[in-house]
Amino acid sequence: MSFKDMLAEDRTKVFVDPDIFGETHLVNGKEIVIVIDNDELKERQGSQDLAVEESTTLFYCKKEDLPVVYPGQTIKYDRRICMVDDVKDDMGMLTVALHENIGR
Incomplete structure (x- = not known):
């Protein structure tokens, strides 16, 4: 088994496994397993990364x-x-930063 194959297997069997790190959320009407990492989001915001400055949620998904x-x-x-x-x-794992679109 190659290193890439092992990573692909780990991504499903460990990282986004609901019994380990993953949580099921509704995204665009579909239930998917994601891993929320708002600590990483705060770190990115502290480095003044303009793309995520106003973000409220950061998650990983397949x-x-x-x-x-x-x-x-x-x-x-x-x-x-x-x-x-x-x-x-990153090798089939997405990192997605969101902010809530609040209408006034």
């Missing part, structure tokens, strides 16, 4: 669970309308 996501996109996250601030793809 790319196949959220195949079309890009900065500036509006998505539904747990029945709230949110704006995608930043997206990064």
